[in-house]
Amino acid sequence: MNSSLKFILAFIISLEISLKASLTTNLIVIAFALIYLLVTRIKIKELILLIAVPFIASFTIFATLFWFSPTPDAYYAWNLSTRVYVYTLTIACVTRNTTATDFARSLEQNLHLPSKFAYGVLAAINIIPRMKTAVKQIRTSAMMRGMYLSFWSPVLYFKAILVALNSADNLAQGMESHGYVEGQKRATIVAIPLTKKDWLIFFTLLILVNISLFIFK
Known part of the structure; x- marks a missing residue:
């Protein structure tokens, strides 16, 4: 289905x-x-x-x-x-x-949602593993300096937000370099x-x- x-x-x-x-x-x-x-x-x-x-x-x-x-x-x-x-x-x-x-492509093709929404959903899902890795790296770096960042530490989330903003900027540049233009009609690779x-x-x-x-x- x-x-x-x-x-x-x-x-x-x-x-x-x-x-x-x-x-x-x-x-x-x-x-x-x-x-x-x-x-x-x-x-x-x-x-x-x-x-x-x-x-x-x-x-x-x-x-x-x-x-x-x-x-x-x-x-x-x-x-x-x-x-x-x-x-x-x-x-x-x-x-x-x-x-x-497949779900993002279906949203774009079958429900006719804007491509930026479909690609945004796909980007958000794919960035989750990268954010998990970034949080582990931040905690490891802090422990090497004698700091323990707990799960609810504001410092941990502040640094994670900075990593997310940097990743979002890199993602936008990558999409533009691959020819993505907002509002323009795109070809269907996989129907x-x-x-x-x-x-x-x-x-x-x-x-x-x-x-x-x-x-x-």
Whole structure:
């Protein structure tokens, strides 16, 4: 399925589920998301992390609404706690087998977003590993001078911002040197197709979710 349509579908489903309470629909979406992840051969370690990490937030919501509320409501507690898994697993389905480059190209070609936005998203994603390396270098350099920069140290973030600004300037110069001109029409190197099958899957899943929301509680 086209990555842009997957993103829109996940966004609409998450929005509708947040507005209409339906525990059955939450469980159905979670089940289908898990099946999709298993069919696409997700690693067991990644699947365990997807289940374990949101558990803290989900359990906190359930405990707050059921055990520590003056008027405990089991249905409401289960409904809100399962929404955490709906949001997490639907986003996992969107990112499954979709690279940042393909997603940026899809935003530009299929949703007709400005190329500067698409390239900006791609640049922001690709600069994250470089920023992690820069932060490690800054902390190592500080330790060699007898300074320990903690995770919440303002000095660490100030120096990281300077590195980010320098990287942004280098990126802009690199794009210009490769012929990028803002507002000009660009040729398509790799086309991202948007087929009738993609639209069929999109509307089928969307209709099924909406039917479930209005039928089940």
